[in-house]
Amino acid sequence: MALAGKLSLEGCNIVVTGGARGIGLDIARSAREAGAHVVIADIDASLGESAAKEIGGSTIALDVTDPASVRDVVTRLAREHGRLHGWVNNAGIVRNAPAEDTPDEDWRSVMAVNLDGTFWCCREAGRHMLAQGGGVIVNIASMSGLVSNRPQCQAAYNTSKAGVIMLTKSLAGEWAGRGIRVNSVSPGYTATPLLEQVRAQKPDWAAVWQSETPMARPAEPSEIAAVVVFLLSDASSYMTGSNVVVDGGYTVW
Numbered sequence: 711m712a713l714a715g716k717l718s719l720e721g722c723n724i725v726v727t728g729g730a731r732g733i734g735l736d737i738a739r740s741a742r743e744a745g746a747h748v749v750i751a752d753i754d755a756s757l758g759e760s761a762a763k764e765i766g767g768s769t770i771a772l773d774v775t776d777p778a779s780v781r782d783v784v785t786r787l788a789r790e791h792g793r794l795h796g797w798v799n800n801a802g803i804v805r806n807a808p809a810e811d812t813p814d815e816d817w818r819s820v821m822a823v824n825l826d827g828t829f830w831c832c833r834e835a836g837r838h839m840l841a842q843g844g845g846v847i848v849n850i851a852s853m854s855g856l857v858s859n860r861p862q863c864q865a866a867y868n869t870s871k872a873g874v875i876m877l878t879k880s881l882a883g884e885w886a887g888r889g890i891r892v893n894s895v896s897p898g899y900t901a902t903p904l905l906e907q908v909r910a911q912k913p914d915w916a917a918v919w920q921s922e923t924p925m926a927r928p929a930e931p932s933e934i935a936a937v938v939v940f941l942l943s944d945a946s947s948y949m950t951g952s953n954v955v956v957d958g959g960y961t962v963w
């Protein structure tokens with residue numbers, strides 16, 4: 711098949727967690743442009759509703775930290791759509807605090823969304839994909855899973871994202887022989903509401919981020935989404951267990 715055909719997601723059902731805004735919304739939009747039917751699964755139901763309307767997809771309320779509701783959502787989507795071709799674990803949160811001052815609840819909530827939530831979704835979507843004979847999972851990790859980026863202190867976030875990278879490799883090895891590919895994407899600083907929140911609290915950090923990024927700018931969410939669509943598509947058919955770093959060169963220094 712020609713490359714354009716391999717890159718197409720025509721006829722595929724793709725679920726994007728945290729797809730109501732930021733990187734997830736651009737993943738949803740790009741997958742839609744590639745021909746997929748996209749389901750935005752987000753904790754913010756009303757934002758999910760307007761995002762789905764904007765891109766011409768559908769939406770379902772989901773809190774990835776709740777394993778029972780993840781199971782229910784997968785069961786419901788499978789009943790409504792049949793085959794789930796692809797699942798993108800993008801929902802994520804960040805808390806910044808020096809390690810010695812990190813409140814218990816901040817550590818727990820970051821782990822609950824970023825790592826536990828990614829596992830609950832992989833497990834439930836993976837179970838369904840094993841039964842249907844294959845599928846593709848893409849986990850959104852971070853360059854912070856590879857380097858402890860400065861100047862912010864975010865031990866919980868960095869650790870959760872390192873866990874996502876290793877979870878990806880573990881599942882890729884377990885499921886490769888049964889038709890499921892599992893890869894992760896590790897963005898660098900990306901212009902989203904999440905980055906904006908951090909920047910609003912600490913205006914002087916942006917200059918450090920820029921000076922430590924060889925390309926000297928944040929990514930646009932669409933620059934992350936393009937790589938995710940590639941990983942969802944047959945153009946990446948020999949890739950599993952990979953962590954694709956999209957960071958404007960941050961990790962070369």
Ligand SMILES: NC(=O)c1ccc[n+]([C@@H]2O[C@H](COP(=O)([O-])OP(=O)(O)OC[C@H]3O[C@@H](n4cnc5c(N)ncnc54)[C@H](O)[C@@H]3O)[C@@H](O)[C@H]2O)c1
Pocket residue numbers: 727728729730731732733734751752753754772773774775800801802803823827850851852853896897898899900901902903904905
């Ligand atoms: N923005 C960056 O600089 C950057 C860099 C590296 C990695 N990332 C990662 O990319 C992903 C998306 O980040 P973003 O910047 O677009 O964030 P964002 O805050 O702009 O959007 C996150 C989305 O996730 C949803 N969400 C949060 N908790 C949820 C939960 N428990 N269940 C379901 N949905 C939930 C939110 O409602 C929101 O729609 C995250 O995993 C983040 O860690 C972001």
